[in-house]
Amino acid sequence: MSDQSVKPANCAACAFWRKLREHEGLCARHAPETSIRPDEAAHFPQTHNWQWCGEGVAAEPMSIGSRCADCLFWRRPEGGLNPVNRRDMPMAWWAQAGICARHAPRPVPEPGPRAFWRATQGADFCAEGLPRRGAEHPAR
Numbered sequence: 001m002s003d004q005s006v007k008p009a010n011c012a013a014c015a016f017w018r019k020l021r022e023h024e025g026l027c028a029r030h031a032p033e034t035s036i037r038p039d040e041a042a043h044f045p046q047t048h049n050w051q052w053c054g055e056g057v058a059a060e061p062m063s064i065g066s067r068c069a070d071c072l073f074w075r076r077p078e079g080g081l082n083p084v085n086r087r088d089m090p091m092a093w094w095a096q097a098g099i100c101a102r103h104a105p106r107p108v109p110e111p112g113p114r115a116f117w118r119a120t121q122g123a124d125f126c127a128e129g130l131p132r133r134g135a136e137h138p139a140r
Contacts, residue, residue, distance in 0.1 A: 006058040012049035014056040016127045023049045029056070031073070031102035031128040032118040039083035041093070042100060042118040044126075057127075066129030069122030073102040073129065081119055089119075096121055102128050 008014040016029040024046055032042035068074045076098025083094055097119040105115030 007054075008052070008056045008058045010049060011047045011051045011053075011056070013058060015059040016056060017047070017049075017059075019049070020046065025049060027053075028124075028126045029053075029128075031126040032100045032120065033103055034105040034115045034117055036108060036113040036115065038116045039081075039085045039087050040116065040118050041087065041089045041097070042120045042124070044124070066131040067123060067125045068098065068100065068120045068129065070131050071100075071102075071125075071129040072132050074098050074100055074120070074122070076122070083119075093121070094119070098122065100126075102126070 011017045011025060011027065012019070014027075017025045017027055019025040026044040027047050028044050066072075069076075080095040081097045081099070086094055089097075098121075099117040100120050101117050
């Protein structure tokens with residue numbers, strides 16, 4: 001992000017925020033990081049509409065990111081994902097899921113862990129997504 005970006009007054013005015021309820025929403029500023037545990041779904045953090053961070057950008061001047069289904073970094077095998085341990089999501093969710101490979105694994109303090117990419121749905125999005133050739137930015 002450029003320091004020249006227009007800063008929003010709060011989360012509700014941010015291009016990265018998606019309203020869930022009257023005063024709560026999801027912050028989609030960052031793509032999911034990898035994990036050392038398999039079969040994890042990405043959950044975007046909830047914030048209140050009045051909160052604020054230094055990475056926000058006013059919604060009006062910027063078209064951001066990409067829906068996962070249209071993103072260069074999203075991979076969805078035919079039939080979705082088939083997790084060994086589905087954790088907190090039902091199998092119907094995993095059947096529609098793909099993985100977000102936006103970020104490479106980061107070093108960790110213990111030796112030998114395997115990296116796993118977190119799962120998202122095609123309708124999810126983040127500010128770090130890049131549209132595949134021909135894909136459009138999400139509608140607001």
